[in-house]
Amino acid sequence: MTTSAISGIAIDAHDPRLVAGFWVAALRWEVLEDSDEIVSIGPADGQGPGIDVIAVPEAKTVKNRLHLDLRPDGGTQADEVDRLLALGATVADVGQGPDVTWVVLADPEGNEFCVLQRSVQEVAAAER
Numbered sequence: 451m452t453t454s455a456i457s458g459i460a461i462d463a464h465d466p467r468l469v470a471g472f473w474v475a476a477l478r479w480e481v482l483e484d485s486d487e488i489v490s491i492g493p494a495d496g497q498g499p500g501i502d503v504i505a506v507p508e509a510k511t512v513k514n515r516l517h518l519d520l521r522p523d524g525g526t527q528a529d530e531v532d533r534l535l536a537l538g539a540t541v542a543d544v545g546q547g548p549d550v551t552w553v554v555l556a557d558p559e560g561n562e563f564c565v566l567q568r569s570v571q572e573v574a575a576a577e578r
Contacts, residue, residue: 461473466489467503473501476539539558
């Protein structure tokens, strides 16, 4: 049986280096390729899909239809939100209610993403 695997995730950006730089710092990844049109980033070990940040002429205008969910690794949700805000993220309102367990942020060009409540370690402990 044939199937597909995710090869990469693409993010459109007016300034690909700015957006890629944010995600490199946020995920502690590295730049794999860098041109005026596309900046490719990924984990240093090459495991898993990476992100291609692709130059587009227009600015973001509406809520993303697809977004990333980040899980804190080695800290709390509050610590991770603070770290991401210090890197240039902003708090985003996409209509989430006050009782949700995730925090919605946006990268420097407004692409929304969520920071989940349970850490990598909490999820691993629950699966044991």
